[in-house]
Amino acid sequence: MAHEENGGHLNYFAVFIALCVFTGLSVVFDLLKFENRLITIVLVLAVAVAKAMCVMMFFMHLKFEGNWKYVLLAPTTILAIGLPLALLPDIGVAYYTPLAPQAGEWGEEMQAYKASHHGSGHAESPDAE
Amino acid sequence: MSSHAQQPSAVKMGIPIPDSKLGMWLFLGTEIMFFTAFIGSYIVLRLGSPGWPTSSEDTHISVVFGGVNTFVLIVSSYCVVVAHEAMAQKLFGKARQYLLITFALACVFLGIKSMEYYGKFSHDIIPGRIPETPTQAIAKVDRELETVVRARFAVYTDGEDEADVNVPEARDLATVSAQLDVFANGDEGDAARRETAKADLRLYSEWQNLHQHIVANVSLEDVPQAAGPGYLKAREQLAEGEALPTLKIGEVEGLVKKLKSDVDYGPAVKAGVFDPHPVLYGNLFASIYFLMTGFHAIHVIVGMILFGLALGSKLDESWTDWVENSGLYWHFVDLVWIFLFPLLYIV
Amino acid sequence: MATITPAIESHSDGHSHDHDHHEIGFVSKYIFSTDHKMIGIQFLVTTLVMLMAGGALALAVRWQLAFPWESMPVIGKLLFSGEGGQISPEFYTMLFTMHASVMIFLVIIPILAGAFGNFLIPLQIGADDMAFPVLNMLSYWFMWPAIVCFGASFFVGGATAGPAAGWTSYPLLSALVESAPGSGSAQTFWLLGLTFVGVSSMMGSVNYMTTIINMRAPGMTLFRMPLTIWSMFITAILQAFALPVLTAAGFMLLTDRILGTCFFIPSGIIVNNAPETVGGGQPLLWQHLFWFYSHPAVYIMLLPAMGMVSDMLACMSRKPVFGYKPMVYSMAAIAGLGFIVWGHHMFTSGMNPALGMTFMTSTMMIALPSAIKTFNWIGTIWGGNVRFNTVMLNCAGFVAMFIVGGLSGIFMAAVPVDIYFHDTYFIVAHFHYVLFGSTLFGVFAAITFWFPKMFGRTMNETVGKWHFVLTFVGFNGTFFPMHLLGIAGMPRRYANPYLHPYLEHLLPMNQFITFSAILMGFAQFLLLGNFLYSMFCGKKVGRNPWGANGLEWSAPSPPGHGNFDVPPVCYRGPYEYSSPEAKALGQDFILQTTPPPEMPESTPEPASA
Amino acid sequence: MKKLWALFFFFWPLVALIVCWIAPDRGWWFPSEAKSPLGSRIDDLFYLILVIVTVVFIGTQFALGYVLWKGATKEEGSEAYFSHGSHSLELIWTVVPAFVLVFIALYQMDVWAEFRVKSYYPEETLKDGPMMEVKARQFEWRIRYPEPGKDLQNQPQPGDLYTVNEMHVPTGKPVKFNLRTDDVQHAFFAPQLRVKQDAVAGLIIPVWFMIEEAGDYDLVCAELCGWGHYKMRATIVAEPEEKVAEYIEQLQADQNYDGVAADEDDE
C-alpha cells in the first residue's frame, strides 16, 4: 500500500493534534456567542469540513490512494449535497401557506410564555442528574 | 479456497486495491447516502420550522458532553490508525493494545451517550411526548397526575388481602374517592392506612381542581358531580354564565411544585409528574436527535463488534485487512459524528 | 480442477472440491450455497414463484374491477371465506398494495439483479465467483425475512386490515395508525419487509460493484464488457446510492408509526377522533425521499433487462450491437439523469412549482438516452441474419413494448398534461408497459437464452413461442385499453369506479381487460411448466448452443464450482458476430476467449462445443 | 413462419392505432371536452404530444417491423451485415429527439405557470381573496364559505357557512379557493375541468379554475386516502353569479334557522 513509505507515527499524531484543536475551536465558536448566529454556523461547519478532510485524507489514507477515490467520492458528494438542496425549496421554505400551528396560534401562546418565564426558575444544569 | 488459487493466475483487470477494501469503500458510499438522508432531512425540516428550540433549557443538550464525545472518538480514531500501522509492521502486540484502547473508548462514548439519553428521559424529552404549548403542558400535567392518583388508588382496590376498603374497581375515581372518604374518616382498619387514605384523598382533590378547570370550564349549571372543592369554591364566586379565567402555566407550575413537596404523596408525584415545560417544535427536535444519534450509536456498536472479533482472535497477519477495513469503518463513524456534533449541539 | 475437462457433461456434481473444512453437502450446495450460480438460480426460482403470487393478487384486483362486489371464484373462497368471497374496499387496497410490493420488491428487482446479476456477472467477466460469496448468500437469505414480513402484513389482520397505503406508502395514511383502522401492525410489517429487501439489495450491489471492478479476467477491459455487465454495474451503482435514502426514510416512517416521532406528521391533525397530533414534520418530505429512491428504482427495474436484451439481440441477429459505446453512455446518462427527475411523480402534490419546471425538463431529457438505445436496438437487428426463436421474439417484444411505455411517459412528463393524468389509469398503463412489457419480456428472453448455461439443457421452443404469443396478446389486451381508461379520467386505486356516473360506461372495457389479464396470467403456466420440464427433461446441449461470444459460453454447461475449466483470457469485444475474424474461422461468431491468430497462444484454448 | 412473425410486429401496432382511432366515438376518451380555459390548453398540449408521439410510434414500430421483415426475408446462408454502428446516425437520432423534447418542455411552461405559480394567477383571483375553503376529509368534501360580505379566514369563523359534497361556483370568472385537508392526503380532481391538486396536511394550497358553461361537474378524490377513497364523490355546480349568491343566502338562512322563528332571522 502506497502510504507505507509515507506514513509515520509522528505524522498521525500531528493530525490527531490538529483534530483536537479543531474540536476545541468549534466549542470556542459556540461560547463566543456571536451577534449573528449565522457566523457561528458557518464557522463550526467550516471546522467540521476541515476535520472531515483531515480524517479522510490521513486516517483513511485517501491522500495516498489512486484516482479511483475521485470516481467514488465525487458522485457521492454531489448527491449528498444535492439532495438537501433539492429538498430546500419544498421543505425548507414552503411555497404555499404552511399551517403549522407552531408558527401561528401556538406561536403566540409560546411567545407569551417565554416572555413571562424569561430567566426565571429553570436554571438547572442540563442533563445527567 | 477455490480451485483457481493453485493456478498461475494471469493478471486480473481492476484497480490495485484488495477486494475487501474496495467493498468497504463502496459500502461506505452507501452509508454516506444513508446519513445524508437523515442529515438532509434534519437541515430542511429545521429551516422549515420557525422557532426551533436551541436553548439548552429546552433541549437539555450540552456542548460539553458533545465536545468530550467528539474528543473520545478522535482519540479512538487515532488509535485505530496506529493499530493498523502496527499490523502493517507486524507488531501485533502493539496493535492489540491500541485496538483495546479503541474498544474502551467506544465504551466511553456509549457511556457518555447514555448519560445524555438518561438526562433527556428524566425530563421526558421523548418524541411524541413533549408539549408544544402551555396549554398542552397543563394537559400533560393533568394526565400524569391522574395516572399517579390511579396508581395510588389501585392500592386499595387491587390488593385482595386488604379487605378494609372494599372498592371493586379504580376506573371510576369519583366512586373510589367517596368510599375512601368513608374509610378514612371511620375507625375501622389499620390506622396508618387511614392516614395514607387521607393523604391520597387530598391528592385526589388537588388533581380534581386542576382537571375540572381544564375539562369542565363550563357554565354554573352543569358543574360536574365529582368536582373538587377548590374548583367549586372558585365557581361560586362567578356570576351565571361566566367562565373561570383560563389557567396560567405559572399556576400549574406552582401547583406541581407544591404537590411535589408534600410529605405524604410528594415522592409519588415527583416520580410520576414532570415539571411542565412546553417546547415549540420539541417533538421534531427530539425525533431528529434520537434518530440520528441512535443510528450513530448503532454504528458504534457494529464497530465494536468488528474490533471485538479481531481482539478475540489471535491477531496475526491474516487480520491485517480486517483491521484496516474495520478501521475505515470506524473513521467513517467518526466522520458522521464530526458532522453531527456541530449540527446537533452547536448550530 | 487444473485439468481441462472436456466439454459437454462436465456437471458440477461429478466431483466435490476439497474445501478447507468440509465436503459440500446437500445443504451447503443447494440451500446455503455460496456459489453465485446456485444463488442466482435460487433467486430465479423464488422470484418466479413470487411472480405467480403477485399475479394472482393482480387477478383479484382485476376481478373486483370487472365484477365489483361480486364474490370471487376459487381464490376468493380461499383467501377470505369469511366475507363469502367478496372483496371489501379495505381488502382491495391491500390487494393492489401487495400486488405492487410483491411485483416490484420480490419479483422485478430480485429477478434482474438477484437472479441474472448473480448468475451472469462472474461468468461474463471471467471470474470464478463473486468477490464476497458469503455476503452473496446473505443477500439471498435476507429476502426471506422480507417475504415473511410482506406475507405477515397481508395476513395478520384478515380481510379488513393490512398495509393500506399503496406501494408508495404516503403519510399520513401510512404514518397514523388511526387513519386506516386495522392497519396497525400490518403496515409496520410492510415497512420492515421494505427494510429487509433494502438490506438484501444493498449487500448485492456492493458485491456486484466490487466484482465487476476488480475481478475481470485478463484482457476484459471496461469496453470489452458485455452490455449486460455494464447494465448490472450501473444498476448496482444506482442501488447503492439511492437505496440507503429509502431505507433511512423507511426507518423514519417506522418510528413515526411506532415510537411517536414526527418526521412526516404535521401538528394539529385529528384523524378518526384520535388525539390531535403534535409534531411539525412534513408529509411531502416522505414523497421526496421515497421517489429519490423509487425513481432510480424504475431504472433499476429496467437497465439490466436493457443490457441483456442488447446481448441477445446481437446474438440472434448475428451482428455486433449497433453503437456499443453510445449504448454504454446512454445507460450511464439514464443513471445520472435518473437521480434528478424524481419530482415528476409529485407534480400535483403541492410541491414548489419552480421545482416542477426543473423536473419536467430533466424528465424530458431522460427520454433521450432511452431514444438512443431504442434506435440502436433497431439498428442492431437491421441487416442481421435474424433467428426467429423464442429469445428473439421476446426481445423484439421488449423493444416494441418499451417504446409504448416510454412514449406514454412523455405525456406525463409534460406537467400540465400530468395534472390531468396523474393518478389515473394512464399511469397504470404506462408503468405496466415498462415494467411488464419491457422488463418481463426481456426476462422471458433471458431465461430462455441462459437456461442452457444454468442447466445444460434447452427450453422447449414450441411452448416458448406459444407462451410469447399468448402473453403478448393478453398483455396488450390488458394494458393498452388502460391508456383509454386513463384518458377517460378513471382514477387509480378505486375499488369501485362505477360509483361515479362519468365512469359507468367503462365497465365493459374493464371486463375485457380482466379477461385479457386472465389469459395472460394463465399463459404464465406455460412458462413455469416449460421451465420445470426442461430443467430435468430438456434437450441436452453443449457449451455454446447459440453460437454466442461471451465468456460464459466458454465454460461448461452448467459450469462447475469455480466456473471455468480454463482461466479465460479476453481478446476482444463481446459482439464480434460475423466479423472477418470469425469468418476466417468459418463461423459467424468468435468467442471472446479465442486468441487472434497472430498471437501466440498463452493459454490452452478451451474446447468449445 | 419467419415472415409471419415479422408481420406480427407490423400487425399489433396497427390494431393499437385503430383502437385509438375509434376510441373517441365509443366513449373511451375524455369525459367531455375541457370545460375550463386552462383545461382546453391542457387538451391542446395533449393533442400536440399525441401527434408527436403517434409519429414516433409509427416510425419506430414500422422500423422495427421492417428490420425484422428484412431479417425474415434474408436468403438462407447469406451473411449478416457487419457493422459496429454509425457515428452520423447516432448524432442524428440524438439531436432530433433532443430538439423535439426540449421544444415540448419549453412549450409547456406557461400553462404550468398559470396553473400553479401564484404570481401568474389571473388578476381577479389575486385581487380578491379565495372564495371558499374546500376541505377534504375521510371520506367527503367539506366546503366552507365566509359569511357574505366577509373575507375567508384560515380559522373557522362563527358566521361561516358549510356544505358537504356540493360546491357552488359562479360561471364566467376565475374562482379561487383554498384547498386543505383535515386528515390524510387527498386530491381534488375535477375531470371535466382538468384540474387536479393534492390536499396536503399542513398546507393551505390555493387552486383556481374558471368555468364558462353552467352545469354540474364531477369532483372526485385522486389520492389514496383510505378504504373509502373511491367514494369521495361530490359535485361542482357552476351557475351564474346571482344564483350562487342566492344559494349562499339560502345557506345562511338554513344555517341560522333555529326551529322556531323562521322569519325573524332574515332581515
Ligand code: HEA
Ligand atoms: C421500468 C420502469 C419505468 C421506466 C423505464 C419509466 C420510464 C419513464 N417514465 Fe415512468 N413510471 C414508472 C416506471 C417506469 N417509468 C412507474 C412504476 C410509475 C408509477 C409509480 C406509481 O405512481 O405507482 C411511473 C410514473 C411516471 C410518471 C409519474 C406520473 C404520475 O404519477 O403522475 C412520469 C411523469 O413524468 C413518468 C415518466 C417517465 C418517462 C418520461 C420515462 C422515460 O424514461 C421513457 C423514455 C422512453 C421513450 C420516450 C421511448 C423511446 C424513445 C423513442 C422512440 C425516441 C423518440 C421519442 C420522442 C422524441 C418523444 N413515469
Ligand code: HEA
Ligand atoms: C413488475 C411489476 C408489475 C407487474 C408484472 C404487474 C402485473 C399486472 N398488474 Fe400491476 N401494478 C404494479 C406493478 C406490476 N403489475 C404496480 C407498481 C402497481 C401500483 C400499485 C399501487 O397503486 O400502489 C400496479 C397496479 C395494478 C393495477 C391498478 C390497481 C388500482 O390502481 O386500483 C392493476 C389493475 O388492473 C394491475 C393489474 C395487473 C395485471 C393484470 C398484471 C398481470 O400482468 C399479471 C399476470 C398474472 C400473472 C403473471 C400470474 C398468473 C397467476 C395465476 C394464473 C394464478 C395462479 C395462482 C397461484 C399459483 C397461487 N396492476
Ligand code: CUA
Ligand atoms: Cu380522498 Cu382519496
Ligand SMILES: [Cu+2]
Ligand atoms: Cu419516475
